[in-house]
Amino acid sequence: MTDYRQMWTDLDMDLDTHDQLCAVLPDAFGDTYLSQDNRPENMAFYDFVVSEIHGVRPAELIELQKQGGKVFGTFCVFVPDEVVIACGGAVTGLCGGSQFWVPAGEKVLPSDTCPLVKASLGAHFGKTCPYFSVADVYVGETTCDAKKKAYEILGADKRTYVMDMPQMKRQKDVDKWTDEIADFAAEVEGATGRALTPENLGAAISLVNEKRRALARVFEARKATNCIPISGKDALLMVQIAFFDDPARCAEMANKLADELEQRVADGVSVFPAGTKRILVTGTPLAIPNWKLHHIIETSGAAVVCEEMCTGTRYFENLVDEGADTLESQFQALSERYMKNNCACFTPNPGRADDVVRMAREYHVDGVIDANLKFCTLYNVEKPSLAAALEAEGIPVLALETDYADNDAEQLRTRVGAFVEMLGE
Amino acid sequence: MHYVGIDVGSTATKVAVLDADGALSRTFLCPTGFSSVDAARRVRALLDEAGIDVGDGSCVATGYGRVAVPYADKVVTEITCHGRGAARLFGRDGTVVDVGGQDTKVIVLKGGAVKKFVMNDKCSAGTGRFLEIMADRLAVDQDELARLARAGSPTPISNMCTVFAESEVISLVGKGEPRENIANGVVESVVARVATLAAQMPGEAYFLTGGLCDNGYVVERLAAHLGKPVGTCPEARFAGALGAALSALP
Numbered sequence: 001m002t003d004y005r006q007m008w009t010d011l012d013m014d015l016d017t018h019d020q021l022c023a024v025l026p027d028a029f030g031d032t033y034l035s036q037d038n039r040p041e042n043m044a045f046y047d048f049v050v051s052e053i054h055g056v057r058p059a060e061l062i063e064l065q066k067q068g069g070k071v072f073g074t075f076c077v078f079v080p081d082e083v084v085i086a087c088g089g090a091v092t093g094l095c096g097g098s099q100f101w102v103p104a105g106e107k108v109l110p111s112d113t114c115p116l117v118k119a120s121l122g123a124h125f126g127k128t129c130p131y132f133s134v135a136d137v138y139v140g141e142t143t144c145d146a147k148k149k150a151y152e153i154l155g156a157d158k159r160t161y162v163m164d165m166p167q168m169k170r171q172k173d174v175d176k177w178t179d180e181i182a183d184f185a186a187e188v189e190g191a192t193g194r195a196l197t198p199e200n201l202g203a204a205i206s207l208v209n210e211k212r213r214a215l216a217r218v219f220e221a222r223k224a225t226n227c228i229p230i231s232g233k234d235a236l237l238m239v240q241i242a243f244f245d246d247p248a249r250c251a252e253m254a255n256k257l258a259d260e261l262e263q264r265v266a267d268g269v270s271v272f273p274a275g276t277k278r279i280l281v282t283g284t285p286l287a288i289p290n291w292k293l294h295h296i297i298e299t300s301g302a303a304v305v306c307e308e309m310c311t312g313t314r315y316f317e318n319l320v321d322e323g324a325d326t327l328e329s330q331f332q333a334l335s336e337r338y339m340k341n342n343c344a345c346f347t348p349n350p351g352r353a354d355d356v357v358r359m360a361r362e363y364h365v366d367g368v369i370d371a372n373l374k375f376c377t378l379y380n381v382e383k384p385s386l387a388a389a390l391e392a393e394g395i396p397v398l399a400l401e402t403d404y405a406d407n408d409a410e411q412l413r414t415r416v417g418a419f420v421e422m423l424g425e
Numbered sequence: 426m427h428y429v430g431i432d433v434g435s436t437a438t439k440v441a442v443l444d445a446d447g448a449l450s451r452t453f454l455c456p457t458g459f460s461s462v463d464a465a466r467r468v469r470a471l472l473d474e475a476g477i478d479v480g481d482g483s484c485v486a487t488g489y490g491r492v493a494v495p496y497a498d499k500v501v502t503e504i505t506c507h508g509r510g511a512a513r514l515f516g517r518d519g520t521v522v523d524v525g526g527q528d529t530k531v532i533v534l535k536g537g538a539v540k541k542f543v544m545n546d547k548c549s550a551g552t553g554r555f556l557e558i559m560a561d562r563l564a565v566d567q568d569e570l571a572r573l574a575r576a577g578s579p580t581p582i583s584n585m586c587t588v589f590a591e592s593e594v595i596s597l598v599g600k601g602e603p604r605e606n607i608a609n610g611v612v613e614s615v616v617a618r619v620a621t622l623a624a625q626m627p628g629e630a631y632f633l634t635g636g637l638c639d640n641g642y643v644v645e646r647l648a649a650h651l652g653k654p655v656g657t658c659p660e661a662r663f664a665g666a667l668g669a670a671l672s673a674l675p
Contacts, residue, residue, distance in 0.1 A: 396541070410489075411528070415544060418504030425538040 004055035004130075007062065011133035018128045021100050022054070025289065032291050033233060036298075038271050040230055040264070042257040046237050049245070053288070057092070057244050058130040064090055065136070070192045073135030075120065076143055077310045077341065078165060080334050082320065083185050085247065086204035087192040093243030094138075095129035096120035097287030099404035104128070108153050109146075114375045115403040116287060117146045124154060131244065137191055139184070141165045143345040144378055161187050169339060169346055178335040185331070201330050205320045207247050212316040214251040215242060217258035219313065222305045223363050227270035228278070229261040232304020233294045239311050240288035272303045277423045280363055282308040282356050282386070283371040284379050290404060293371050296413050301420045306363040308356050314341050344378035352382065353389035360395050366423045367396040369416070374403045396423060427482040430669025431468055431497065432506065433457060433490030436526030436553065436636065438464040441510075441666035442477055447674055451475065452663045461490025469496060483673040487665055489527065498673065506668030508532045508539035511632050513667060514660055520628030522647070522655070523635045523664065524619055526553045531623045543625050550585040551618030553636050558587055559611040562594050563604055570608050571642040577609030590614065612643060620650035633657040634664035 008015055029050050033039075049056065061071045070089040074081075081091040095101060096119040105113075105122030123129035132138075140151040140162040154160050163180045166173035185196050194200075218238060221229050238257065242250045264270075279302045281293065286309060294304050307313065318340045321333040342351035360368055368390055372379040383399050390397045398419040402408055426445040431438065434457060442451040453471065457464045465486075472479055479496050486497035487506040494500075503525075511521040512534050521532040529551050532542040549555055560570045580602060584590040590611075597607050623631065631653055637643045638661035648655040660667070 399543075411544070414489075414502050414504070418502040418539070418542060421502055421505040422539045422542070 002052065002055055004052075004059065007055070007059060008130060011058070011130055012127060013130060013133055014127040017126060018054070021098075021128060024100075025053070026051070028289065028291075032295050033237070036231055036233065036271065038269070039234060040257060040260050042253070042260050043234050043237075045253050045256075046234070046241055049241050050237070050289075054130045058134050060246070061090055061092060061131075061134045065134070068193075070136045071134055072188070072191075073131060073138045075138075075147065076141045077315050078141050078143065078338055078343075079139045079163065080181055080184070080338060081247070082201060082204040082208050082334060083181065083188050083196065084192075085207060086196055086200040087188050087194040089188065089192050090246070092131050092135065093287075094120060094131050094135070095123035095287075097240075097290035097404070099406075101126060101128065102404060109150060112375050113146050113150075114144075114284075114373045116285065116373055117150050119287075119404065121150055121154060124157070137161055137187075139163065143343060144376070146375070165345060166339070167345065167347060174335050174339045177339055178331050181331045181334050182328075185327070196327060198325050198327055198330060201327060202322070202325070205322055205330065205334070207251075209319045209322065211242070211247045211251040211254070212319060214254035214258065215239065215316040218254055218261060219306065219316075221258060221261035221265055224265040225364050227265060227268045228272045228276065228303050228305060229264035229269060230257075231271050231294075231298055232279070232281070232307070233291055233298060236286060236291065236294055236304070236307060236311065237288070239307070239315055240286070242315065243288075243311075272298075277302040277366040277420050278305045278364060279303065280306045280308060280356065280360050280365040280368045281312075281371055282352075282368060284373040284376050285310040287311065292404070292406070292409065293369070293400070293402065293412070296409065296416050297369065300413060300416045302366075302416070302423075305365060306359050308352075308359055310343075313355070313359065314343065317341075344382045349382065353386050356386060357389060357393050357395065360390070360393070365395070367398065367419060369419070370397055370399045372399075372401050374401055427477050427479070428670050428673040429472065429477065429479050429482065429484040430506070430510075430666040430671070430673060431465070431484065431486045431488075431494055432503065432663070432665035432669055433461045433464055433486065433488040433493060434503075434526055434665070435489050436557070438468060438488075438490070439663050439666040440468055440472070441663050441670045442472075443670045443674065445482075447671075449660070449667065449670075451477075452660065452666065454662070457490065461493035464490065465494040465496075468494075483675070485669040485673040487669040487672075501669060501672045503665050504530055504532060504542050504544075505539055506665045506672065507634055508534055508542075508668065509537070509671045510664035510666070510668030511634055511661070512537040513671060514634075514658060514664060515632045515656060517630075519630040519632055519656075520623065520626050521632050521634055521664070522619060522623050524551075524553055524615075524633070524637045524643075525635050526557070528552055529619055529622055531626045533626050533628065541626065543622060545618075545622055548585075549587045550590075551615055551622060555587050555590070555615050556611065556637075558591060559594060562591055562598075563608060563611075565604075565608070567640065570611070571640050573605045573608035574612040575609075575642050577603065577605030577607070579613065580606040580610035582607075582610040582614045585614075585618065612646060616643060616646040616650055620647060623647075623651060629653065631655045632661070634661040636662055638662050
């Protein structure tokens with residue numbers, strides 16, 4: 001493993017505290033991931049990335065900065081990566097998936113804030129995440145109250161550009177998002193010193209579409225009924241890492257994994273015994289390294305075969321129309337694609353229940369687990385209507401609410417275990 | 426040949442034994458105490474004394490300490506076991522409300538099997554533990570708490586959290602509120618919390634299982650809050666153990 005201590009020092013990180021994180025991650029990953037049997041060979045790439053999660057990619061981003069490129073740190077799947085890539089910049093996800101960062105976040109936010117937001121601010125202010133440290137600009141979006149207010153706190157410390165997300169899906173809302181994308185494009189042009197053209201934006205749209213198609217191929221293989229070619233944990237890891245990786249390499253690696261999974265489906269190679277219950281997990285995002293729920297499910301006699309989440313289908317479903325050839329029409333095409341996302345931030349949001357019911361069928365699931373982070377009002381309020389829609393279709397559903405701490409693991413295990421037993425009756 | 430179900434709960438460990446024909450032949454319980462492993466060992470000794478060889482037949486463990494029973498042939502979650510046990514005890518479909526020492530479960534039965542369920546969150550509000558702590562604070566046992574509560578006038582205890590509610594009880598004691606009234610408030614608080622959870626799974630008939638099954642006042646108040654009949658029976662305390670024993674049948 002390469003020594004990145006000098007790089008972290010140069011990034012003005014808190015090395016002592018960061019060392020504590022580096023010390024626990026290998027064991028956590030080993031217990032959760034490396035203990036699995038018969039993993040696809042192409043997971044080796046993702047295992048390597050995890051082993052250098054705070055080193056190898058930040059080093060690449062620093063290299064890009066040395067060549068004059070800018071790094072944009074983002075929190076949400078609504079921010080159009082294409083615009084940044086077209087201007088020679090890089091988009092990176094940011095830390096926010098571990099209890100490790102929560103205490104530092106609670107110094108600046110109320111404790112009854114969702115753990116994802118607390119962990120994100122904790123990672124920034126605690127100086128324990130190189131992705132936060134390396135980013136030139138943060139790009140926020142008004143998808144929930146906790147985030148939009150948190151960006152004010154973050155923005156006092158580093159340039160934070162906030163996109164104003166529409167809350168409904170009328171045509172005027174799609175038009176408004178088109179305008180927001182145009183404004184964001186001006187911000188990106190200013191930050192990078194590069195002009196956006198229909199050619200470079202068109203190329204970026206194709207590139208990101210290619211990445212989406214590759215991720216979708218992996219999910220397509222999970223629909224197989226003769227076997228489960230990849231664990232839910234491994235598929236989740238691929239998506240979690242996609243938020244940080246170079247898009248071309250992300251597509252290449254996902255395509256290699258998909259090749260292997262398609263062969264496994266042809267050969268009937270499964271990572272779970274026949275009869276394992278198939279679960280779709282829906283709800284709030286599972287940011288790396290949040291593997292808690294998937295691990296409980298997959299050690300309780302069930303397997304996760306799909307995530308209807310931002311760290312799942314909502315990240316790659318729907319492509320941007322590549323036919324547009326002016327910036328104006330490209331912004332329109334981008335807006336139309338991003339506004340198809342059925343995030344609970346929209347009202348009303350019937351599309352999400354439709355998506356979950358459709359995916360429950362496509363992935364041949366035995367049951368749905370609706371898993372939400374504590375204090376996420378938007379997703380928690382949608383729970384009953386989602387459950388009703390699923391029950392109307394005869395699809396069993398279990399609703400869970402949790403955070404990043406491990407103290408409810410046994411209670412969750414009891415609920416998940418009982419749900420799996422119920423599916424077997 | 427015996428089929429043994431052991432429900433290692435947070436307060437008590439319950440045991441149910443079925444004979445070779447699957448008929449309930451014996452039930453007993455002992456306090457779980459500090460260690461589930463010890464409790465499992467004591468149960469083994471009690472079974473031996475009664476001439477029941479757990480090796481002859483099959484044994485299933487359930488409850489929080491289910492993994493602490495080394496001689497169990499398998500483990501089944503308490504939700505499935507309470508559902509199966511209640512289906513046997515009450516002989517028809519309905520909604521099972523299990524008030525345990527550490528959590529409260531509401532289970533909908535259909536065709537004798539669990540159709541759906543909900544559990545309270547990781548908090549002792551609306552559990553047997555809440556009643557235990559408040560009875561201790563009032564220096565009475567559970568029977569006396571129920572007797573006092575029946576005699577008392579409504580006295581709201583508004584805190585859901587057991588720790589804060591205990592402080593609230595202390596301040597009521599300090600103000601000279603009669604013990605009957607405080608007991609009434611304590612029972613109402615638990616019943617209201619349980620009824621709110623149960624209301625998430627509306628049904629035509631409810632069955633109460635767990636340690637409160639012989640507390641007639643709680644059963645009465647729960648029925649009043651739900652506006653529906655609440656059935657129970659003395660064996661309902663053993664519903665989880667009975668369901669585990671039923672799961673041990675071939």
